[in-house]
Structures are given as C-alpha cells and as structure tokens.
Amino acid sequence: MMDIVSSYNEWDHLEEIILGIPDYACIPQDEPAYRSKLDAADLNTFTAGLRKDETIQKARVQFDNLARILEYQCNVKLLRPEKIDYSKSIKTPFFEIENQNCAACPRDTLLVIGNEIIETPMSNRARYFESMAYRKILNDIWEKDKNMLWTNAPKPTMADSMYNLDFPWDDKSKERKDWIESYKYVTNETEPVFDAADVLRLGKDLVVQNSFTTNRKGIEWLRRHTKSRGYRVHEIHFPGDLSPVHIDCSLIPLVPPTNERKGILMNCPERPIAPADKERIFSGSNWEIQSAPMPFTTKIPELCQSSYWLCMNLLLVSPDRAIVEETEIPTINYLESLGIKCLRVPFRDVYGFGGGIHCVTSDIRRRGDRKSYFPNFD
Ligand code: ARG
Numbered sequence: 001m002m003d004i005v006s007s008y009n010e011w012d013h014l015e016e017i018i019l020g021i022p023d024y025a026c027i028p029q030d031e032p033a034y035r036s037k038l039d040a041a042d043l044n045t046f047t048a049g050l051r052k053d054e055t056i057q058k059a060r061v062q063f064d065n066l067a068r069i070l071e072y073q074c075n076v077k078l079l080r081p082e083k084i085d086y087s088k089s090i091k092t093p094f095f096e097i098e099n100q101n102c103a104a105c106p107r108d109t110l111l112v113i114g115n116e117i118i119e120t121p122m123s124n125r126a127r128y129f130e131s132m133a134y135r136k137i138l139n140d141i142w143e144k145d146k147n148m149l150w151t152n153a154p155k156p157t158m159a160d161s162m163y164n165l166d167f168p169w170d171d172k173s174k175e176r177k178d179w180i181e182s183y184k185y186v187t188n189e190t191e192p193v194f195d196a197a198d199v200l201r202l203g204k205d206l207v208v209q210n211s212f213t214t215n216r217k218g219i220e221w222l223r224r225h226t227k228s229r230g231y232r233v234h235e236i237h238f239p240g241d242l243s244p245v246h247i248d249c250s251l252i253p254l255v256p257p258t259n260e261r262k263g264i265l266m267n268c269p270e271r272p273i274a275p276a277d278k279e280r281i282f283s284g285s286n287w288e289i290q291s292a293p294m295p296f297t298t299k300i301p302e303l304c305q306s307s308y309w310l311c312m313n314l315l316l317v318s319p320d321r322a323i324v325e326e327t328e329i330p331t332i333n334y335l336e337s338l339g340i341k342c343l344r345v346p347f348r349d350v351y352g353f354g355g356g357i358h359c360v361t362s363d364i365r366r367r368g369d370r371k372s373y374f375p376n377f378d
Contacts, residue, residue: 004145005364007112008203010253011316012366016077018106018137019067020360022059023083025051025102025353028126032163036186036212037243037305040170049099050087058349059104066323066345066357073343074317079364081106081133090128094159101126103133104353106362108246110134111196113206113226114370116149117141123193123213125158141364153221156191164188171242181239185212194218197246197359202253204372206233207281211244232377234281238271248358249309255338256319257286257373264338266292268309284376293330301352313356316340323357
C-alpha cells in the first residue's frame with residue numbers, strides 16, 4: 001500500500017497536489033485581521049459580499065488552465081476542494097460575520113509536514129471554517145493511506161480579545177512602522193494562531209514567520225507538536241514588510257543544496273530577513289541567500305490583500321522546473337539563469353483572490369524523503 005501524503009520540502013518532484021477554486025469567493029466583512037492587510041486607501045471604501053460573477057469567471061479560466069498544465073504537462077494528480085457558498089453568514093459563541101472568504105488558497109489552510117496534514121488555526125474570522133472545503137479530500141486520503149496523520153490544530157476563538165484593536169491601521173504611518181519593528185502585530189498572544197503559508201518547509205527544518213497570521217504561541221505549538229519527530233522550528237521576521245502575512249512572497253527556496261554547492265533561497269529585496277534571525281538560522285547552513293529581482297510591474301488589483309511581490313510566488317514541480325506567472329519576466333529570467341525551466345501561465349486574474357500560484361496549491365505528495373539541509377543544527 002502506497003503512502004499518499006508525503007512532502008518534506010518545496011522542490012522535490014511533485015506527484016499530487018490540491019488546487020483551489022474561485023467559486024462563491026467573497027470580499028470579507030471588516031474585521032481586525034482583514035483590515036490590517038488593506039492599503040490605507042482601501043480601508044473605508046470596500047464593500048463586503050460575493051465577488052462579481054465576471055471576476056469569478058475570469059479567475060476560473062486561469063485556474064482551469066493551471067489545472068491542465070499541472071495534470072497534462074507535469075503529470076501531477078490533481079484534487080479540487082468542494083464548492084461551498086461563502087456568502088453565508090456564520091455565528092459562533094464569540095463572533096458573528098455576514099459572509100466568509102473562499103477556497104482559493106489551500107496553501108494557507110493546510111500544512112503538510114511529511115505524512116501529516118494539519119488544518120491550521122487561521123486568524124481571520126472569514127476563514128474560520130475554510131478547511132471544511134477540504135474535508136472530503138482529507139477524509140478520503142485518510143481512509144486509503146494508513147500512515148497519514150490528520151490533525152486539527154486548536155481552534156482559536158477569534159473573539160475581540162485575540163486582536164490588538166489599537167493596531168495602527170494606516171500602513172503608511174510611523175506608528176505602524178514602530179509596531180512592526182518591535183514585532184507587534186494585529187493578533188496578540190492570548191491564543192496560539194498560525195496559517196500554513198507562514199511555514200517554509202526545508203526538510204528537517206521548518207522556518208516560520210512571526211506575522212499578522214502567526215503569533216509566537218502558534219510557533220511554539222508547532223515546535224512542541226513536531227519535536228518528538230525530530231523537526232526543528234525556527235522563528236523568522238522580515239521587518240521591512242508592513243503587512244507581514246505568509247512567507248511565500250518573502251523567502252523562496254530555488255535550488256536545493258548538494259554536497260558540491262550551497263542551496264539558493266531568494267529573499268525579497270524590500271523585506272530582508274532580520275539580521276539577528278539571519279545569523280541565528282543561516283550562518284553555517286547549506287544555504288546562500290540571494291536577492292529576488294524586482295517585479296515586472298508594481299500594479300496589483302484593488303483589494304488584493306497581497307503585494308506586487310506575488311512575482312515571487314512560484315511553484316517548483318521538480319528541482320529544475322517551475323510554474324511562474326507569465327508576465328513576471330524578471331523572475332523567469334532569474335530562474336532560467338539558475339537552470340530552472342519555467343512554465344508560464346497567466347494568473348493575474350486570480351491575484352485578487354488572496355494569492356498567486358504557490359498560494360492556490362497545497363502539496364500532497366512529492367518524491368523523496370526528509371533530509372537535513374542545516375548541518376549547523378545537526
Ligand atoms: N503577504 C504576501 C504579500 O503581499 C502575500 C502572501 C500571499 N500568500 C498566500 N499564501 N496567500 O507579499
């Protein structure tokens with residue numbers, strides 16, 4: 001009997017993956033975790049609720065094209081989530097909202113560590129039940145794969161007490177900069193929270209971004225949860241990012257280390273790793289950190305929740321092949337100079353749904369097993 005769930009890093013040969021969907025996608029209602037991600041200009045102008053039909057249709061075309069490339073060009077088995085009506089309200093003992101988010105970005109919700117899939121706590125109210133879209137998939141795999149571990153991390157309350165309600169919403173303000181520089185965010189430390197997309201999986205080492213979506217308690221939860229299996233969890237910060245959410249537009253592994261040469265990670269030039277973190281994690285490691293090229297354009301759709309650094313949000317389907325947004329020419333040229341062939345897909349119509357090509361996928365299985373790429377921690 002073959003193991004279905006097995007993925008330890010971001011580059012080994014991909015065999016099976018979940019790809020999100022745009023159906024019933026909504027703009028979330030105003031709430032602290034959403035507000036903190038918006039540009040000051042958007043703060044008081046957006047309308048919550050179902051996205052326009054036309055916007056969803058356009059995104060669907062690009063999703064389906066990516067699906068075909070994954071299936072037929074890369075030979076990857078594809079799973080898609082269930083369609084759930086996110087325009088429905090939810091009410092828990094601790095909060096109430098008019099509508100939810102979407103199932104476009106499984107990378108945020110499902111954390112795959114080896115043979116385990118963790119439904120992560122999340123910290124946006126609109127995303128409280130997001131992992132339910134993947135329950136059928138998870139249940140099905142769990143029945144077939146006797147080695148799969150299926151875990152649900154502690155569900156937070158998402159009550160007002162979980163947030164710093166005095167957070168400086170204006171992302172251009174000096175106060176906001178001061179908060180970020182002292183690693184104070186919109187979520188506080190009352191309950192553990194983390195999103196899967198804050199975790200960079202590098203074999204035995206998990207590099208986890210402390211951010212709006214992942215607090216220190218969340219990182220500690222992951223540390224204790226994975227410790228007995230020999231994982232090492234490292235907290236990292238990118239103080240130049242005034243809306244720190246998810247690591248996959250800040251630090252991306254491109255070339256894995258071998259005995260002959262160091263591996264390469266690209267780091268966003270506007271968000272360098274905090275010097276103390278860089279020293280603690282990477283000095284003496286098998287990694288070299290290079291600066292990512294600037295994006296092709298700094299234009300992004302309105303209410304995007306992401307920045308133009310989505311240009312870094314690529315998916316490696318094997319160590320020498322990546323899927324990259326077709327207009328991100330500087331990224332493509334850089335990758336090709338490293339010997340990585342790029343499959344180019346149009347994906348800008350999906351950016352507004354919460355992310356790019358990496359965000360909208362979640363690994364199920366990649367060939368190869370767990371290794372250490374950090375002799376400094378062995
Ligand atoms: N915070 C990132 C940026 O704007 C966006 C990350 C999106 N990633 C994701 N997995 N949804 O640069």
